[in-house]
Amino acid sequence: MENSTNSLIMKKTIHAERQDIYRALLQQSSDGKLKNGSIKHVAAIFGVCMRTVSRIWHRAKLQVENGSTLDLSSKMLQVVGRKRIHLDLNQISQIPLRRRTTIRSIAKSLTISKSTLHRRIKEGELIPHTNSIKPDLTDVNKTKRLEFCLSMITRPLLNSNPTFHDMFNIIHIDEKWFYISKSSKRYYLVPGEDEPLRTCKSKKFITKVMFLAAVARPRFDAIGNEFFFGKIGIFPLTTKEPAKRSSKNRVTVTLETKPILSVTKEITRSWLLNKVLPAIKAKWPPNHTGPIFIQQDNAKPHIDVNDSEFIEASSRDGFDIRLCNQPPNSPDLNVLDLGFFRAIQSLQEQEVLHTVDELVSAVQTSFDKMQSHELNNVFLTLQTCMKEIIKVQGGNSYRIPHIGKSRL
Incomplete structure:
Protein backbone atom coordinates (compact mmCIF):
# COMPACT_ATOMS: atom_id res chain seq x y z
CA MET A 1 0.00 0.00 0.00
CA GLU A 2 2.81 2.36 0.90
CA ASN A 3 4.73 1.62 -2.31
CA SER A 4 1.65 2.22 -4.49
CA THR A 5 1.09 5.55 -2.73
CA ASN A 6 4.70 6.59 -3.30
CA SER A 7 4.42 5.59 -6.96
CA LEU A 8 1.30 7.72 -7.36
CA ILE A 9 3.00 10.73 -5.74
CA MET A 10 6.03 10.30 -8.00
CA LYS A 11 3.82 10.06 -11.08
CA LYS A 12 1.98 13.27 -10.16
CA THR A 13 5.27 15.09 -9.51
CA ILE A 14 6.78 14.10 -12.86
CA HIS A 15 3.58 15.03 -14.70
CA ALA A 16 3.50 18.49 -13.06
CA GLU A 17 7.14 19.09 -13.98
CA ARG A 18 6.48 18.18 -17.62
CA GLN A 19 3.53 20.59 -17.66
CA ASP A 20 5.78 23.36 -16.30
CA ILE A 21 8.39 22.64 -18.97
CA TYR A 22 5.76 22.83 -21.70
CA ARG A 23 4.39 26.14 -20.36
CA ALA A 24 7.93 27.59 -20.28
CA LEU A 25 8.41 26.52 -23.90
CA LEU A 26 5.15 28.15 -24.93
CA GLN A 27 6.38 31.44 -23.51
CA GLN A 28 9.53 31.07 -25.64
CA SER A 29 7.55 30.27 -28.83
CA SER A 30 5.99 32.43 -31.52
CA ASP A 31 3.40 31.11 -34.01
CA GLY A 32 4.14 27.53 -32.91
CA LYS A 33 7.88 27.89 -33.42
CA LEU A 34 10.55 28.08 -30.74
CA LYS A 35 13.08 30.89 -30.65
CA ASN A 36 16.71 30.03 -31.15
CA GLY A 37 18.24 28.67 -27.90
CA SER A 38 14.86 28.20 -26.15
CA ILE A 39 15.36 24.47 -25.53
CA LYS A 40 18.81 25.02 -23.99
CA HIS A 41 17.44 27.85 -21.82
CA VAL A 42 14.48 25.82 -20.47
CA ALA A 43 16.66 22.73 -19.92
CA ALA A 44 19.00 24.82 -17.75
CA ILE A 45 16.09 26.22 -15.71
CA PHE A 46 14.62 22.78 -14.84
CA GLY A 47 17.92 20.92 -14.61
CA VAL A 48 17.13 18.33 -17.29
CA CYS A 49 18.82 17.46 -20.57
CA MET A 50 17.99 19.25 -23.78
CA ARG A 51 16.79 16.00 -25.36
CA THR A 52 14.06 15.61 -22.71
CA VAL A 53 12.83 19.19 -23.30
CA SER A 54 12.86 18.67 -27.06
CA ARG A 55 10.90 15.42 -26.74
CA ILE A 56 8.24 17.09 -24.56
CA TRP A 57 7.85 19.95 -27.08
CA HIS A 58 7.49 17.72 -30.15
CA ARG A 59 5.09 15.35 -28.33
CA ALA A 60 2.84 18.23 -27.25
CA LYS A 61 3.01 19.85 -30.67
CA LEU A 62 1.95 16.57 -32.37
CA GLN A 63 -1.01 16.15 -29.98
CA VAL A 64 -2.18 19.73 -30.64
CA GLU A 65 -1.97 19.25 -34.42
CA ASN A 66 -4.01 16.02 -34.19
CA GLY A 67 -6.62 17.65 -31.96
CA SER A 68 -6.15 15.08 -29.16
CA THR A 69 -6.07 15.77 -25.42
CA LEU A 70 -2.75 17.04 -24.18
CA ASP A 71 -1.06 14.22 -22.21
CA LEU A 72 2.56 14.67 -21.12
CA SER A 73 2.66 11.94 -18.47
CA SER A 74 5.56 9.51 -18.55
CA LYS A 75 4.95 6.24 -20.34
CA MET A 76 7.82 4.47 -18.58
CA LEU A 77 6.64 4.54 -14.95
CA GLN A 78 6.46 1.00 -13.50
CA VAL A 79 7.87 -0.31 -16.77
CA VAL A 80 11.57 0.26 -16.23
CA GLY A 81 13.64 -0.29 -13.10
CA ARG A 82 13.82 -3.17 -10.60
CA LYS A 83 10.54 -4.97 -10.06
CA ARG A 84 9.20 -5.43 -6.54
CA ILE A 85 9.62 -8.91 -5.12
CA HIS A 86 6.35 -9.99 -3.48
CA LEU A 87 6.19 -12.59 -0.73
CA ASP A 88 3.93 -15.60 -1.05
CA LEU A 89 2.34 -15.74 2.42
CA ASN A 90 0.92 -19.21 1.72
CA GLN A 91 4.41 -20.45 0.97
CA ILE A 92 5.73 -18.89 4.17
CA SER A 93 2.98 -20.49 6.26
CA GLN A 94 4.07 -23.90 4.95
CA ILE A 95 7.59 -23.43 6.36
CA PRO A 96 7.87 -25.14 9.79
CA LEU A 97 7.94 -22.71 12.72
CA ARG A 98 11.31 -24.07 13.82
CA ARG A 99 12.74 -22.73 10.53
CA ARG A 100 11.08 -19.34 10.96
CA THR A 101 13.19 -18.11 13.88
CA THR A 102 15.76 -16.05 11.92
CA ILE A 103 15.71 -13.90 8.78
CA ARG A 104 18.51 -16.01 7.32
CA SER A 105 16.63 -19.31 7.57
CA ILE A 106 13.38 -17.86 6.13
CA ALA A 107 15.25 -16.19 3.25
CA LYS A 108 16.99 -19.48 2.46
CA SER A 109 13.67 -21.35 2.42
CA LEU A 110 12.14 -18.73 0.08
CA THR A 111 15.32 -18.43 -2.05
CA ILE A 112 15.33 -14.62 -1.73
CA SER A 113 17.91 -12.26 -0.25
CA LYS A 114 17.96 -11.35 3.43
CA SER A 115 17.76 -7.64 2.60
CA THR A 116 14.55 -8.15 0.59
CA LEU A 117 12.98 -10.12 3.43
CA HIS A 118 14.09 -7.48 5.93
CA ARG A 119 12.38 -4.75 3.88
CA ARG A 120 9.16 -6.76 3.74
CA ILE A 121 9.28 -7.16 7.54
CA LYS A 122 9.72 -3.38 8.00
CA GLU A 123 6.74 -2.83 5.69
CA GLY A 124 4.59 -5.14 7.82
CA GLU A 125 4.12 -8.09 5.44
CA LEU A 126 5.73 -10.34 8.07
CA ILE A 127 5.24 -9.77 11.79
CA PRO A 128 8.11 -10.51 14.22
CA HIS A 129 6.85 -12.16 17.41
CA THR A 130 8.66 -12.95 20.66
CA ASN A 131 7.33 -16.16 22.18
CA SER A 132 7.85 -17.05 25.84
CA ILE A 133 7.37 -20.50 27.30
CA LYS A 134 4.50 -20.90 29.76
CA PRO A 135 3.87 -23.37 32.59
CA ASP A 136 2.37 -26.72 31.62
CA LEU A 137 -1.09 -26.86 33.21
CA THR A 138 -2.96 -29.98 34.24
CA LEU A 189 27.48 3.76 20.52
CA VAL A 190 28.42 6.65 18.25
CA PRO A 191 30.70 5.92 15.25
CA GLY A 192 34.30 5.48 16.35
CA GLU A 193 33.45 5.07 20.05
CA ASP A 194 35.23 2.23 21.87
CA GLU A 195 32.98 -0.55 23.06
CA PRO A 196 32.78 -0.92 26.86
CA LEU A 197 34.85 -3.60 28.55
CA ARG A 198 33.03 -5.59 31.23
Missing part, protein backbone atom coordinates in the same frame (compact mmCIF):
# COMPACT_ATOMS: atom_id res chain seq x y z
CA ASP A 139 -6.75 -30.20 34.37
CA VAL A 140 -6.56 -29.74 38.15
CA ASN A 141 -4.43 -26.61 37.67
CA LYS A 142 -6.96 -25.15 35.23
CA THR A 143 -9.81 -25.84 37.62
CA LYS A 144 -7.97 -24.14 40.50
CA ARG A 145 -7.16 -21.11 38.32
CA LEU A 146 -10.75 -20.80 37.21
CA GLU A 147 -12.07 -21.07 40.77
CA PHE A 148 -9.55 -18.47 41.94
CA CYS A 149 -10.55 -15.96 39.26
CA LEU A 150 -14.25 -16.50 39.88
CA SER A 151 -13.74 -15.96 43.62
CA MET A 152 -12.46 -12.45 42.82
CA ILE A 153 -15.77 -11.43 41.22
CA THR A 154 -18.51 -9.81 43.27
CA ARG A 155 -22.05 -11.10 43.03
CA PRO A 156 -23.89 -8.56 40.90
CA LEU A 157 -27.07 -6.86 41.93
CA LEU A 158 -30.18 -7.29 39.85
CA ASN A 159 -29.71 -6.04 36.26
CA SER A 160 -26.05 -5.10 36.83
CA ASN A 161 -22.80 -6.44 35.37
CA PRO A 162 -20.38 -8.46 37.55
CA THR A 163 -17.27 -6.62 38.74
CA PHE A 164 -14.00 -7.56 40.40
CA HIS A 165 -13.33 -7.04 44.09
CA ASP A 166 -11.27 -3.90 44.75
CA MET A 167 -8.43 -6.15 46.06
CA PHE A 168 -7.52 -3.53 48.68
CA ASN A 169 -7.08 -6.20 51.36
CA ILE A 170 -4.67 -8.43 49.40
CA ILE A 171 -0.87 -8.16 49.65
CA HIS A 172 1.19 -9.92 46.98
CA ILE A 173 4.58 -11.26 48.03
CA ASP A 174 7.23 -13.03 45.98
CA GLU A 175 10.99 -13.50 45.69
CA LYS A 176 13.29 -12.65 42.80
CA TRP A 177 16.99 -12.81 42.07
CA PHE A 178 18.61 -9.52 41.09
CA TYR A 179 22.03 -9.70 39.40
CA ILE A 180 24.84 -7.18 39.72
CA SER A 181 25.17 -7.27 35.92
CA LYS A 182 23.94 -9.23 32.91
CA SER A 183 26.18 -11.51 30.88
CA SER A 184 25.03 -9.76 27.70
CA LYS A 185 23.99 -6.14 27.56
CA ARG A 186 23.02 -3.83 24.68
CA TYR A 187 24.56 -0.37 24.23
CA TYR A 188 24.13 2.26 21.53
CA THR A 199 34.82 -8.41 33.00
CA CYS A 200 34.10 -11.06 35.62
CA LYS A 201 35.84 -14.22 36.73
CA SER A 202 33.01 -16.49 35.57
CA LYS A 203 29.69 -15.89 33.82
CA LYS A 204 28.21 -18.76 35.82
CA PHE A 205 28.83 -17.02 39.15
CA ILE A 206 27.75 -13.41 38.66
CA THR A 207 26.96 -11.83 42.03
CA LYS A 208 23.23 -11.99 42.80
CA VAL A 209 20.90 -11.27 45.71
CA MET A 210 17.39 -12.56 46.32
CA PHE A 211 14.78 -10.00 47.39
CA LEU A 212 11.42 -10.55 49.03
CA ALA A 213 8.92 -7.91 47.91
CA ALA A 214 5.45 -7.11 49.28
CA VAL A 215 2.99 -4.79 47.53
CA ALA A 216 -0.71 -3.98 47.82
CA ARG A 217 -3.06 -1.96 45.67
CA PRO A 218 -2.68 1.82 46.11
CA ARG A 219 -5.65 3.80 47.38
CA PHE A 220 -6.92 7.22 46.38
CA ASP A 221 -9.63 9.44 47.80
CA ALA A 222 -12.68 10.76 45.93
CA ILE A 223 -10.73 13.56 44.22
CA GLY A 224 -7.75 11.38 43.24
CA ASN A 225 -5.31 12.16 46.07
CA GLU A 226 -3.20 9.20 47.15
CA PHE A 227 -3.36 8.24 50.80
CA PHE A 228 -1.80 4.75 50.59
CA PHE A 229 0.97 4.09 48.05
CA GLY A 230 0.76 0.28 48.24
CA LYS A 231 4.49 -0.43 48.44
CA ILE A 232 5.03 -2.35 51.67
CA GLY A 233 8.72 -2.97 51.09
CA ILE A 234 11.42 -4.97 49.34
CA PHE A 235 13.78 -6.87 51.63
CA PRO A 236 17.16 -8.36 50.62
CA LEU A 237 17.88 -11.87 51.83
CA THR A 238 21.38 -11.11 53.08
CA THR A 239 23.45 -11.53 56.23
CA LYS A 240 26.34 -9.66 57.82
CA GLU A 241 29.51 -11.72 58.27
CA PRO A 242 32.96 -10.62 59.54
CA ALA A 243 35.76 -10.67 56.98
CA LYS A 244 38.11 -13.61 57.52
CA ARG A 245 41.22 -11.81 56.25
CA SER A 246 42.41 -8.30 55.52
CA SER A 247 42.54 -6.76 52.05
CA LYS A 248 43.12 -3.35 50.48
CA ASN A 249 39.38 -2.63 50.90
CA ARG A 250 38.83 -3.60 54.57
CA VAL A 251 40.53 -5.06 57.60
CA THR A 252 39.82 -8.35 59.32
CA VAL A 253 36.49 -8.78 61.18
CA THR A 254 34.89 -5.94 59.18
CA LEU A 255 31.23 -6.85 58.67
CA GLU A 256 30.49 -7.70 55.03
CA THR A 257 27.11 -8.15 53.37
CA LYS A 258 26.70 -11.69 52.05
CA PRO A 259 23.72 -12.96 50.00
CA ILE A 260 21.77 -15.94 51.27
CA LEU A 261 22.05 -18.39 48.38
CA SER A 262 19.88 -21.17 49.83
CA VAL A 263 16.46 -20.06 51.12
CA THR A 264 14.61 -22.40 53.49
CA LYS A 265 11.26 -22.32 55.29
CA GLU A 266 12.97 -21.05 58.44
CA ILE A 267 14.49 -18.11 56.55
CA THR A 268 11.16 -17.29 54.89
CA ARG A 269 9.36 -17.44 58.24
CA SER A 270 11.98 -15.20 59.84
CA TRP A 271 11.69 -12.55 57.09
CA LEU A 272 7.88 -12.63 57.26
CA LEU A 273 7.82 -12.25 61.04
CA ASN A 274 10.64 -9.73 61.41
CA LYS A 275 10.35 -7.62 58.28
CA VAL A 276 7.11 -8.05 56.31
CA LEU A 277 4.62 -8.05 59.22
CA PRO A 278 6.15 -4.99 60.97
CA ALA A 279 6.16 -3.11 57.65
CA ILE A 280 2.50 -3.95 57.02
CA LYS A 281 1.46 -2.82 60.50
CA ALA A 282 3.44 0.41 60.17
CA LYS A 283 2.20 1.40 56.68
CA TRP A 284 -1.33 -0.01 56.47
CA PRO A 285 -4.16 2.57 56.37
CA PRO A 286 -5.60 3.05 59.88
CA ASN A 287 -9.22 3.08 58.75
CA HIS A 288 -9.10 -0.42 57.26
CA THR A 289 -11.38 -3.08 58.73
CA GLY A 290 -11.52 -6.80 58.11
CA PRO A 291 -8.83 -9.40 57.42
CA ILE A 292 -5.73 -8.76 55.35
CA PHE A 293 -4.55 -11.57 53.06
CA ILE A 294 -0.92 -12.16 52.08
CA GLN A 295 -0.93 -14.01 48.75
CA GLN A 296 2.10 -16.21 48.04
CA ASP A 297 2.92 -18.81 45.42
CA ASN A 298 3.48 -22.52 46.07
CA ALA A 299 7.28 -22.51 46.26
CA LYS A 300 8.74 -25.06 48.66
CA PRO A 301 10.49 -22.49 50.91
CA HIS A 302 7.13 -20.81 51.67
CA ILE A 303 5.51 -21.61 54.99
CA ASP A 304 2.10 -23.22 55.38
CA VAL A 305 -0.94 -20.96 55.58
CA ASN A 306 -1.67 -22.43 59.05
CA ASP A 307 1.84 -21.88 60.43
CA SER A 308 1.40 -21.41 64.20
CA GLU A 309 4.21 -18.86 64.65
CA PHE A 310 2.90 -16.71 61.84
CA ILE A 311 -0.70 -16.85 63.10
CA GLU A 312 0.41 -15.80 66.57
CA ALA A 313 2.52 -12.86 65.30
CA SER A 314 -0.01 -11.69 62.71
CA SER A 315 -2.90 -11.46 65.20
CA ARG A 316 -1.16 -8.99 67.51
CA ASP A 317 -1.80 -5.22 67.71
CA GLY A 318 -5.41 -5.60 66.58
CA PHE A 319 -4.55 -6.92 63.09
CA ASP A 320 -6.03 -9.95 61.35
CA ILE A 321 -3.42 -10.96 58.77
CA ARG A 322 -3.72 -14.33 57.01
CA LEU A 323 -1.69 -16.26 54.48
CA CYS A 324 -3.21 -17.65 51.28
CA ASN A 325 -1.79 -19.44 48.25
CA GLN A 326 -2.38 -18.56 44.63
CA PRO A 327 -3.14 -21.43 42.21
CA PRO A 328 -0.19 -23.65 41.23
CA ASN A 329 1.77 -22.78 38.07
CA SER A 330 0.16 -19.33 37.92
CA PRO A 331 2.73 -16.52 37.87
CA ASP A 332 0.20 -14.49 35.86
CA LEU A 333 -1.95 -14.17 39.00
CA ASN A 334 0.68 -12.26 40.99
CA VAL A 335 1.30 -8.58 40.24
CA LEU A 336 5.02 -8.92 41.04
CA ASP A 337 5.57 -11.58 38.37
CA LEU A 338 3.12 -9.86 36.04
CA GLY A 339 5.27 -6.77 35.52
CA PHE A 340 6.26 -4.98 38.71
CA PHE A 341 9.51 -6.91 39.21
CA ARG A 342 10.49 -6.27 35.59
CA ALA A 343 9.87 -2.54 36.00
CA ILE A 344 12.15 -2.45 39.06
CA GLN A 345 14.81 -4.46 37.26
CA SER A 346 14.83 -2.12 34.27
CA LEU A 347 15.67 0.79 36.60
CA GLN A 348 18.25 -1.19 38.56
CA GLU A 349 20.11 -2.29 35.41
CA GLN A 350 20.81 1.34 34.51
CA GLU A 351 23.27 1.59 37.42
CA VAL A 352 26.92 0.52 37.45
CA LEU A 353 27.37 -1.79 40.44
CA HIS A 354 30.42 -3.46 41.96
CA THR A 355 29.45 -4.74 45.42
CA VAL A 356 26.52 -6.46 47.12
CA ASP A 357 25.77 -3.31 49.13
CA GLU A 358 25.55 -1.26 45.92
CA LEU A 359 23.20 -3.85 44.39
CA VAL A 360 20.95 -3.80 47.46
CA SER A 361 20.87 0.00 47.46
CA ALA A 362 20.10 0.16 43.71
CA VAL A 363 17.19 -2.29 43.97
CA GLN A 364 15.67 -0.52 46.98
CA THR A 365 16.06 2.87 45.26
CA SER A 366 14.39 1.52 42.12
CA PHE A 367 11.55 0.15 44.26
CA ASP A 368 11.07 3.55 45.88
CA LYS A 369 11.11 5.33 42.51
CA MET A 370 8.18 3.32 41.15
CA GLN A 371 5.07 5.50 41.06
CA SER A 372 1.89 4.31 42.76
CA HIS A 373 -0.18 4.73 39.59
CA GLU A 374 2.18 2.30 37.82
CA LEU A 375 1.58 -0.25 40.57
CA ASN A 376 -2.16 0.32 40.27
CA ASN A 377 -1.87 -0.30 36.51
CA VAL A 378 -0.41 -3.75 37.19
CA PHE A 379 -3.46 -4.56 39.33
CA LEU A 380 -5.65 -3.54 36.39
CA THR A 381 -3.57 -5.86 34.19
CA LEU A 382 -4.13 -8.63 36.76
CA GLN A 383 -7.89 -8.19 36.48
CA THR A 384 -7.61 -8.27 32.68
CA CYS A 385 -5.68 -11.55 32.92
CA MET A 386 -8.40 -12.99 35.15
CA LYS A 387 -11.03 -12.13 32.54
CA GLU A 388 -9.00 -13.88 29.84
CA ILE A 389 -8.39 -16.92 32.09
CA ILE A 390 -12.14 -17.26 32.59
CA LYS A 391 -12.66 -17.07 28.81
CA VAL A 392 -10.15 -19.89 28.15
CA GLN A 393 -11.56 -21.97 31.06
CA GLY A 394 -8.53 -21.73 33.31
CA GLY A 395 -5.82 -22.07 30.67
CA ASN A 396 -2.93 -19.75 29.91
CA SER A 397 -3.20 -19.63 26.10
CA TYR A 398 -4.32 -16.02 25.89
CA ARG A 399 -2.94 -12.61 25.01
CA ILE A 400 -3.30 -9.70 27.41
CA PRO A 401 -5.46 -7.13 25.61
CA HIS A 402 -4.70 -3.41 25.61
CA ILE A 403 -7.26 -1.50 27.67
CA GLY A 404 -5.72 1.99 27.71
CA LYS A 405 -4.98 2.04 31.46
CA SER A 406 -3.65 5.61 31.35
CA ARG A 407 -7.05 6.84 30.17
CA LEU A 408 -9.13 4.94 32.74
